[in-house]
Every structure is written in C-alpha cells, then in structure tokens.
Amino acid sequence: MxxxxxxxxxxxTVGAAIIALEARELIYGxxxxxxxxxxxxGFFLLLDAPFVAMFQIAVYVGAVAVLIIFTVMLVRTQxxxxxxxxxxxxxxxxxxxxxxxxxxxxxxxxxxxxGQFGNFGGSPTVNFKEIGKxxxxxxxxxxxxMGLTLAGAVIAALALARREDVEQQHERAD
Amino acid sequence: MRLRAGRxxxxxxxxxxxxxxxxxxxxAIGIYGxxxxxxxxxxxxxxxxxxNAANLTLVAFSRGLPNAQGQTFALFSIAxxxxxxxxxxxxxxxxxxxYKEIDVAExxxxxx
Numbered sequence: 001m002x003x004x005x006x007x008x009x010x011x012x013t014v015g016a017a018i019i020a021l022e023a024r025e026l027i028y029g030x031x032x033x034x035x036x037x038x039x040x041x042g043f044f045l046l047l048d049a050p051f052v053a054m055f056q057i058a059v060y061v062g063a064v065a066v067l068i069i070f071t072v073m074l075v076r077t078q079x080x081x082x083x084x085x086x087x088x089x090x091x092x093x094x095x096x097x098x099x100x101x102x103x104x105x106x107x108x109x110x111x112x113x114x115g116q117f118g119n120f121g122g123s124p125t126v127n128f129k130e131i132g133k134x135x136x137x138x139x140x141x142x143x144x145x146m147g148l149t150l151a152g153a154v155i156a157a158l159a160l161a162r163r164e165d166v167e168q169q170h171e172r173a174d
Numbered sequence: 175m176r177l178r179a180g181r182x183x184x185x186x187x188x189x190x191x192x193x194x195x196x197x198x199x200x201x202a203i204g205i206y207g208x209x210x211x212x213x214x215x216x217x218x219x220x221x222x223x224x225x226n227a228a229n230l231t232l233v234a235f236s237r238g239l240p241n242a243q244g245q246t247f248a249l250f251s252i253a254x255x256x257x258x259x260x261x262x263x264x265x266x267x268x269x270x271x272x273y274k275e276i277d278v279a280e281x282x283x284x285x286x
Binding site: 068074 | 194201202211216218233257259260
C-alpha cells in the first residue's frame, strides 16, 4: 500500500473535511475547511507539484478561509446555532455518500488506470518553466479571460454586498 | 504495489489510484453536505470540498501522464474557485440581510 506520509495526509484531509461539515460551531468548521485545504496542498507536494501547492495555500488557506471566517463573524450567531435537519434526511445522505464511495471506488480499482499511467514511480518531469510557457502561449486567451472573470466577480461581490439605504442616510446627513 | 520491469522499487511512492480514491471520498463527502445541510455557508464548504477533489484529480493525472496541462488547469480552477467564493459569500450576506437567516429552506421569495 501507500507510504505513511500519504496515509497521514489523507486522514488529515478527509477528517478535516468531515469536521468542516459536522462541527457544531460554524467558525470551527471554517478552520477545519482551511486545514482540509492545507491537506490538499500536501497532496500536491506529494505529487511533485510545488507550484500548485503554493498557489493552493495562498488562495485557499490565505484568502478563501479568511473571507469565510469574516462572513461567519458578520452573520449573527443565533442564526448559526439552529440546525434543523431531520434524522431521516441525514441517514439517507450518509447512505448516498457510502454508495458513491463504494461504486466509484470499485470502478476505479477495476478500471486498470494504474497500469496505464505507469510513469508514476518515475522521476518528476513537469517543471515551472513548462507551466509558465503553456500559460503564456497556448492558454494566454484563457488567462486573460480568467483575469477579467476575477475582476468581474470581485466587482459583482462588492455591488451585491453594498447597502444603498445606509449610503443614502449618510448623504442626507451630509 | 507491483514491481514493473524497468522501474526501480521505491517504497516511498504512492500510486495514481490512491490519490483518485481520496478524491472520490472527498466528492462523496461534498455531495453528502450538499444534500443534507441547510446552512448556506456549509453548502459553500461542500462546493469547495468538491472543487478541491477535482483539482486533486487533475494534478494526479498530470503527474501520471506526465503532462503540464493538468497543473495549468488546476491553477485556472483554483483562481476561478476564489472568484466563486467571493460571489457566493456576497450572495449569502445579501440573503442574510433580507431574511435574517442563512437557512436555505427559508429563502422563499421566488416561491409562491
């Protein structure tokens, strides 16, 4: 089987993901989600992709987790504590999760993908230069569109969260 | 782990299928969260978990092929997910302001 580091990172990632969904307080859930993202970054390091791992840590653990924690703080705590899930729905959800895990796991093990991608044990071949070259040549239009999408999404989020009534009151006060 | 010809035995190496199985487990957990949870922020957590499982699959295949395009796609995907979180949290704050509640079953303005 796999090496102990892999198993440790897998347990960390999956356990933190479960805690993120099941923790009673949402703020602990947000921290657990950040730990889960950190575990994914660890997987990227194991896969010899340090650049993607750094990107993951910068974006997910750095930006997204802080954004989520601030949102949790903005939302009143009383709304966070009331969990209204019925037991039947929860057990059905767990059954669905187990069915998906078992069926896709069996499919993957039976698919023989492992034999086809036999280079896995070999030396790593992808380096930063190649990624940079791809991003600036073949995927340059996609990179530009992604930048515009990011700018649009940030402006849209600001426009959504704006409070016009408060601004009008300030204008009247002036 | 089988020993293949022309390949040195490396005990410290896990195989492609291990990463794919972790990815499937994360997707299943994310779907469970989307189905069961009614808290909007927790549903956003579930979406994030599913997106990360997809990134893990991309990078794992990029390592196995080997091919740099998988990592490039993963980088694009991470950036788009950041934008999605910004918009999603903005929507949640607006919904909270309107309904004083982040339970998705209480958002009923489009329902009669």
